[in-house]
Amino acid sequence: VPEIIERYFEDVEVADTFHSGPHAVTKEAMIAFAREYDPQPFHLDANAAAGSDFGELSASGWYTAAVAMRLFITGGLRFVGGAIGLGVDELRWPAAVHADDKLALTTEILEKRPSKSTPGRGIIRLRNTATKENGEVVLSFTANAMVQRRPTG
Amino acid sequence: VPEIIERYFEDVEVADTFHSGPHAVTKEAMIAFAREYDPQPFHLDANAAAGSDFGELSASGWYTAAVAMRLFITGGLRFVGGAIGLGVDELRWPAAVHADDKLALTTEILEKRPSKSTPGRGIIRLRNTATKENGEVVLSFTANAMVQRRPTG
Numbered sequence: 001v002p003e004i005i006e007r008y009f010e011d012v013e014v015a016d017t018f019h020s021g022p023h024a025v026t027k028e029a030m031i032a033f034a035r036e037y038d039p040q041p042f043h044l045d046a047n048a049a050a051g052s053d054f055g056e057l058s059a060s061g062w063y064t065a066a067v068a069m070r071l072f073i074t075g076g077l078r079f080v081g082g083a084i085g086l087g088v089d090e091l092r093w094p095a096a097v098h099a100d101d102k103l104a105l106t107t108e109i110l111e112k113r114p115s116k117s118t119p120g121r122g123i124i125r126l127r128n129t130a131t132k133e134n135g136e137v138v139l140s141f142t143a144n145a146m147v148q149r150r151p152t153g
Numbered sequence: 154v155p156e157i158i159e160r161y162f163e164d165v166e167v168a169d170t171f172h173s174g175p176h177a178v179t180k181e182a183m184i185a186f187a188r189e190y191d192p193q194p195f196h197l198d199a200n201a202a203a204g205s206d207f208g209e210l211s212a213s214g215w216y217t218a219a220v221a222m223r224l225f226i227t228g229g230l231r232f233v234g235g236a237i238g239l240g241v242d243e244l245r246w247p248a249a250v251h252a253d254d255k256l257a258l259t260t261e262i263l264e265k266r267p268s269k270s271t272p273g274r275g276i277i278r279l280r281n282t283a284t285k286e287n288g289e290v291v292l293s294f295t296a297n298a299m300v301q302r303r304p305t306g
Contacts, residue, residue, distance in 0.1 A: 037219035039226055040235040053237055053274070053299070061238045062215070062222050066190035069215050073192055082193040084206055085214045088244040088294075121206070141241075146206070 006080045008150040009122030012109050020075030020105040022133070023067055025059060027099035033063040059097035064139045068130045071105035083145040086123070091141040095132075102133045110142065114149065121146050159233045161303040162275030165262050173228030173258040175286070176220055178212060180252035186216040212250035217292045221283045224258035236298040239276070244294040248285075255286045263295065267302070274299050 005011075034043035038060035041048030049057040072083075097103070111125040123144055130139040158164075187196035191213035194201030202210040225236075250256070264278040276297055283292040 033219075037223045039223075042235060042237075052234065053271070060222070062219050066186075066215050066219065069213070070190045070192075081205065082195060084195075085246065087246070089242050091241040091244060093238065093240070118206075 004078060006078045007147075008080055009112065009114075009124065009147050010150045012077070012112065012124065014109050014111060016109045018075060018077035018107045020071035020107075022102040022104045023071055025067065025097055025099060025101045025103060027057070030057075030059045030063055030097075030099060033066065034060050038062055054096055056096075056098060061093045061139070064093060064097050064103070064130065065091070065141075067103055068105055068128055068139055068141075071103065071130065072107060072128060075105055075107065077107050079145075079147040081148045083124075083147050086144040086146055088141050088143045091139070093139055095136050095138050097132075097138050101138070103130050103138065104133075105130050115146060118146065120149050120151070122149050123147075157231060159231045160300075161233055162265065162267075162277065162300050163303045165230070165265065165277065167262050167264060169262045171228060171230035171260045173224035173260075175255040175257045176224055178220065178250055178252060178254045178256060180210070183210070183212045183216055183250075183252060186219065187213050191215055207249055209249075209251060214246045214292070217246060217250050217256075217283065218244070218294075220256055221258055221281055221292050221294075224256065224283065225260060225281060228258055228260065230260050232298075232300040234301045236277075236300050239297040239299055241294050241296045244292070246292055248289050248291050250285075250291050254291070256283050256291065257286075258283050268299060271299065273302050273304070275302050276300075 042052040042054045043060045046057045106129045108127045113123050115121040115123050125144050127142050131137050195205040195207045196213045199210045259282045261280045268274040278297050280295050284290050
């Protein structure tokens, strides 16, 4: 079992890349999420999905985003005290997610700067990309996250 | 009970605005979501949150996004056959969401155009804004969604 390193702002550099383990999407979890948060027929029922633009039962994009967040928090990049999302841009779903897909996340550091408004914090801009086992991208976005700076003195 | 109208692409115009009913956030639902998809201490435990930048137990931003999707799908703007999200930009969380907040969604149509790639479909660009009862904005984003055009002939 590799040791899990918790990082401060100072411990990541632009172009660093981190990977999560895989997460298997289950039909049950996809449907449970859709029932609660995105109750459209093509996310709930295989027959309805067959007659839709999806053609088969497909996950809500917000479910895929939630799984990506899980992979981000449990993956290879951990911050002391956690990471607080400030905003997300360019959120795209280039391919549908189906039951039994195994998703994994790659995180690339795009930029970093000290927070202007909050002492002891830094802002990291990153790109998250979720892929199926065959490498097909199912979700990507850029995000700004606030993380802790290493205490001095 | 007002009749629920299902619309085609042709039935919305730029600057049209739609509203959802309110949805009360429960501590149980916030924590259940966080446990599954965003297991950071400030989303899970009031004591941990008290010592964090949030200061009190706060919902995951992805939970707030999921609730906003629920309000979009169950609110005043419904499309025949549903709406398929193509992408989201400018997703922001300007204020934290707490247990017992009542959230509602406003949807404004920003642009519309026929799909170039898919016959019988149109692309609608919209802005979704989720607010607390006091009007404070907790989430906003723009999105492109694919919807059905009214059949002709």
